[in-house]
Amino acid sequence: MGLIVQKYGGTSVADAQRIQAVAHRIAQRYQQGDQLVVVVSAMGNTTDRLIQLAYQVSPEPEARELDLLLSTGEVVSCTLLAMALRAIGVPAVALTGAQAGIGTDARYGRARILRVDPSRILSHLREGKVAVVAGFQGITEEMDITTLGRGGSDTTAVALAAALKAQRCEIYTDVEGIYTADPRVVPEARKLERISYEEMLELASQGARVMHNRAVELGWVYKVPIYVASSFTEAPGTLICLQEGESMEQRNKVVGIAHDTDVGRITIRGVPDRPGIAAAIFTPLAEAGISVDTIVQNASVERLTDLTFTVAKADLRKAVEMVRHVAQEIGAKEVLWDDVMAKVSIVGSGMQSVPGYAATMFRALYQAGINIELITTSEIRITCLIDASRVEEAVRALHRAFQLEEG
Known part of the structure; x- marks a missing residue:
C-alpha cells in the first residue's frame, strides 16, 4: 500500500467501455488500500480532431486559443472517468491541470512545468478520494491555459509523482512494456523487465514512442520509479529505475534499438x-x-x-x-x-569503454546494403542517419546482429 500515480493513455480511455474497464482496474487498487492519483489523456484521436476543427474555422489559429481548445480533450476524459468510478462506489474527483496545481511557462503548445502545488490533491487523498487529473495541461501566472506538447500526459504524471513523493508512477498504454525494438517492426523483440533512466532517455530521445523523453528525464532527476505496462492485459511491464549493483559485464550490453522517421x-x-x-x-x-x-x-x-x-x-x-x-x-x-532520412540507434550503458559495438553496427548495415549518411554518438548510444525507406530493415538487421532476442 502506498501513494501511486497512474497514467492512462488515449487508447486506454478511447470510449465509454474502455473508461469503465479502467475504472474497474483503479477500483481494485483502491480496495487494496492504495492512495491513487490518476492522470488521463484525451480519448482516442480527440486531440487530432480538435486540431482539424480549429483549422476548419481559421487558417492560422492563435496559439493561446488553440491550447485552450486542446485542453478540453483531457477534461472530458477525466470527468468521465471520475463519473465511472463513482458509479461503482469509488469516491473520485476530477481536476483540470490548473486545479491540480500544475504551473507552467507561457510557451503555448510546448509549455514547460515550472512548479507543482499538490496541496489540493493531498486534501482530496486525505478525504479518501481518487484524484483524476487531466494530463497534458497547466496554467500560467497570468491564468492562461497551456498544453505541454507531445507526451504531455506522461510528463504530467511523473511531475505529480515527484511533487507528491509517490511510491512510483505507473504508465498504462496499449503496449506491455519497453521492448528491445518496436515489436511491430521486429516480432521477436523481447520485453525488458527493467531498464535504467539513462538508457530509456536515450531510447525515447531517438524515437522509442512508449515514453516521452521529458517524462523520463523528470523521473531520473527526482528518482521516481516509472512502471510501463498495458491497460488491456495483466501482463507484467517494465520498470524504469536506477540500476545499481549490476556487474560491468551486464551493464555493457546493448539493451535496445530505436528508430525515428520524424527527421x-x-x-x-x-x-x-x-x-x-x-x-x-x-x-x-x-x-x-x-x-x-x-x-x-x-x-x-x-x-x-x-x-x-x-x-x-x-x-x-x-x-x-x-x-x-x-x-x-x-x-x-x-x-x-x-525529409527522406531516418535515424536508427543502438543504446546500452558503457558502450564507449568496450570495443566492437560500432564495428558490429556498421558491418550489419553494410551487409544489409544500407548506406550511412551521418554518424553521431553519446556515451551510451550510436546513431546513424539513413534512407527512411530502409529504416525498418535496418532495425531488424541490428536486432539480429546484437542477438537481442536471446536476452
Whole structure:
C-alpha cells in the first residue's frame, strides 16, 4: 500500500467501455488500500480532431486559443472517468491541470512545468478520494491555459509523482512494456523487465514512442520509479529505475534499438570557419522553440566547412527559412534540405569503454546494403542517419546482429 500515480493513455480511455474497464482496474487498487492519483489523456484521436476543427474555422489559429481548445480533450476524459468510478462506489474527483496545481511557462503548445502545488490533491487523498487529473495541461501566472506538447500526459504524471513523493508512477498504454525494438517492426523483440533512466532517455530521445523523453528525464532527476505496462492485459511491464549493483559485464550490453522517421535534415554549405558562426546559426532556432538534434560539422578546407543538423519534420520549413536568412548574413554558399532520412540507434550503458559495438553496427548495415549518411554518438548510444525507406530493415538487421532476442 502506498501513494501511486497512474497514467492512462488515449487508447486506454478511447470510449465509454474502455473508461469503465479502467475504472474497474483503479477500483481494485483502491480496495487494496492504495492512495491513487490518476492522470488521463484525451480519448482516442480527440486531440487530432480538435486540431482539424480549429483549422476548419481559421487558417492560422492563435496559439493561446488553440491550447485552450486542446485542453478540453483531457477534461472530458477525466470527468468521465471520475463519473465511472463513482458509479461503482469509488469516491473520485476530477481536476483540470490548473486545479491540480500544475504551473507552467507561457510557451503555448510546448509549455514547460515550472512548479507543482499538490496541496489540493493531498486534501482530496486525505478525504479518501481518487484524484483524476487531466494530463497534458497547466496554467500560467497570468491564468492562461497551456498544453505541454507531445507526451504531455506522461510528463504530467511523473511531475505529480515527484511533487507528491509517490511510491512510483505507473504508465498504462496499449503496449506491455519497453521492448528491445518496436515489436511491430521486429516480432521477436523481447520485453525488458527493467531498464535504467539513462538508457530509456536515450531510447525515447531517438524515437522509442512508449515514453516521452521529458517524462523520463523528470523521473531520473527526482528518482521516481516509472512502471510501463498495458491497460488491456495483466501482463507484467517494465520498470524504469536506477540500476545499481549490476556487474560491468551486464551493464555493457546493448539493451535496445530505436528508430525515428520524424527527421528533417538541413545542410549549410560553405560556412565560414570562424568563432561565433555556430551561435549565429543555432541561437535564432532556439529562440523560435525549434529543437535541433544531430549536428555534424565537416573538417574545414580553406577556412570553409559544411554544417549538417536535423530537426523534427514539423519544424523543417520554419527552420529552413530562418537558416537561409542567417546563411546570407554569414556569407555561407547555400542551404540544402530534405525529409527522406531516418535515424536508427543502438543504446546500452558503457558502450564507449568496450570495443566492437560500432564495428558490429556498421558491418550489419553494410551487409544489409544500407548506406550511412551521418554518424553521431553519446556515451551510451550510436546513431546513424539513413534512407527512411530502409529504416525498418535496418532495425531488424541490428536486432539480429546484437542477438537481442536471446536476452
